[in-house]
Amino acid sequence: MKYDHISFVNYNMNQLVLPLDLEILIPQNHLSIIVHEAVEKLDDTLLVQPYKGGGRPSYHPKMLLKVIIYAYTQKVYSGRQIEKLLTENIYFMWLSGSQTPDFRTINRFRSERMKDIIYQVFFSIVELLREKGLVKLEHYFVDGTKIEANANQYTFVWRKATEKYEKSLDDKYRQLALQIEHILEKEEKTATSMGLEEKLKETPITSEQIEQSIKKLEKHLETEPKNKEAKKAVRLLKKDYLPRKVKYEEQNQLFNGRNSFSKTDNDATFMRMK
Template sequence: MPKNYNMKQVILPLDLEIIMPEDDICFAIHELIESMPEEKFTTFKQETGRPSFHPRMMLKLILCAYTQSTFSGRKIENTLHDSIRMMWLAQGETPSYRTINRYRVHPLMAPIIQDCFVQFRNLLVQENLIDETAIFIDGTKLETNANKFTFVWKKSIERFSTALIEKSKAIYQELLSNEIIPAIEIDNEAELSTQELMAIEDELSLAVETLTQEINKESNGQKRKAIRSQRKPIKLARKQVANFILRKEKYKLDFEIMGARNSYSKTDTDATFMRMKDDYMRNGQLKAAYNLQIATENQYVLDYEVYPNPTDTRTLPDFLAHYQNKYQQLPDYIIADAGYGGEENYQTVLETYQRTPLITYNAYEKEQKRKFKKDPFKTTNWPYDSEQDYFICPNHQKATYRYESHRTDKYGLTRDLKIYECEDCQDCPVRKSCTRAKSDNNRQLQINPKWESFKLTIKELLSEKETGKLYGKRKIDVEPAFARLKANLGFSRFSVRGKDKVRQEIGLALMAINLRKLIVTCRT
């Protein structure tokens, strides 16, 4: 006999909290948001108008939806009607998808999301889930909400801008030589400014107006036709100059938007076109994306930031400053892969923050191989006399110190190089194996003492048992966070546009994977 089934009878209990399991993720979300101070939410208070939904509730709903891989505002709205945990968190409220989307990207939500990570970290410390001795840093590229054919390339704009300058100067000289307009005062002989082009346009408009008045006064048809023929090239030149003005302003705006980047997307101007790993066609196609940087410990994401530059090298100093500003201190060890190995990064960690960098450099793995160590033509293997400051080349010639060179890269970092030169390489029997230079000049070595000192420090740190073991945890600590974000959570593309909004959305997604991992840890 089947159990009683009656849709017209009221079933107890009515409290949804009793129905859900005690270890449901919605309780963890509820406790985390409730632990945040009330003053964090006072910025949403308003004196007039209809009372708004409480930001605590909205943050709980959005976080809960993200933990269930629901990122669309409309789908989140639907879950308020068919998800028990969402109905319990909302306590009967049913905000629309417009309200949900508005709260998700609201500027006042940004500090609340950041404080949410601070509260979560405090919880991890209380539960002894992290020991605060090290952070593991890595980056990944995430596609933005932009069409892949909306690219603007810096090299193209530079080429178009240069051609525009030459054309505008040529047409100005032609107008002067034909005595169509008088000479105007030019500040820069190299190019015509927008104001100067506008002055040329005004002169051409005046010339067109003068010829038009002559046509209106003339009654002879042949003369009217001759004047119109005279006016036609002037009108074409005016149209061309007006087009120059529009293009010049557009190129100026493109350069302002691009800044130090090489490209940007018309759909999301903060995004940069990057080479993605998911290149299924293997044709090197670039996509508009952001470079996401995260700092983890015990596979929990403690901090994050998004950058428009595709490489990781330039992000570390700013990211460390962001971490210290959030938590007021940095752990003892900063651990990252070879993508962060650079002179500026080592200098920032060692000298600015006085921390220990466990960061390899690009050639580290190669230098550890037996073949590299036994290669006499590698300059790192050349014997060095520190007292007399010279190297011994494979042909047993001295490479002595000649002079010092200072080089500044495009980012403003100055490197101090010491230049060494061999005594005589004219009849060297191993010259072809020693250098690829086609000239007959003596072999030169460019040595960066600071960089070599940093490399030696890293080699010593990674050769020690304790620090070497700590660096070995990097792959199993930070990489799983990206796997949970992209594979488990299904978050591989942003649904909002603009760096500020993207930063808020990825914060919600990263907190979602933190909460999911916390629940799994508590259950086990």
């Protein structure tokens, strides 16, 4: 096959002579066939432009593109691994026409030639899936790409740690809430704390509850400004318990089902990279 002064290794899947016709082993709607059809629909001139010509004949760009895209769909990214699969996996063997480019050729092709057309290929594959009725355009597609965020590993907040510290804070608040009621009982000669301990155990603690306790104590201090226990409790609630509770509530919202997030990049989730 010739494109001006550029020559490629012959690649005609209809003229292959193989010990076994691999195509009969491939299901009709298999992903490898869809990749093959999508790449075949690409304009040849688009693939040939990056080649300067001269030297030995190159592997056909469509063949290399099919092999690499199919490898990516199988979460295979290593050039050496792709090279190995070209001699072991029937889908790779069929897509390559039993040709076996080495890992250097594969890596050079995808790093120097494929980067400008990869999105067009993916769009073609999605369109073919739609035409075959395998997907609808209103479906959302999320790939398995892992993007390393610009966030230091030491900035991450962990859900288990937040749960642990929030539970400890809630327990402390429950104890302080009982003390507050005892303080008010002494001054007002009421019995409001009866059954409060059991009630507090059953009720989730929120920042609104802590704010209510502060307001209750401040109202009490208007009539009893010299009550040291009440003053101490207000300071503790305002400077420690309330800010921490608000922080934990915000963190729980940011987790949104995740186990961690970064303080500097809230969208980042901690992930161990290879």
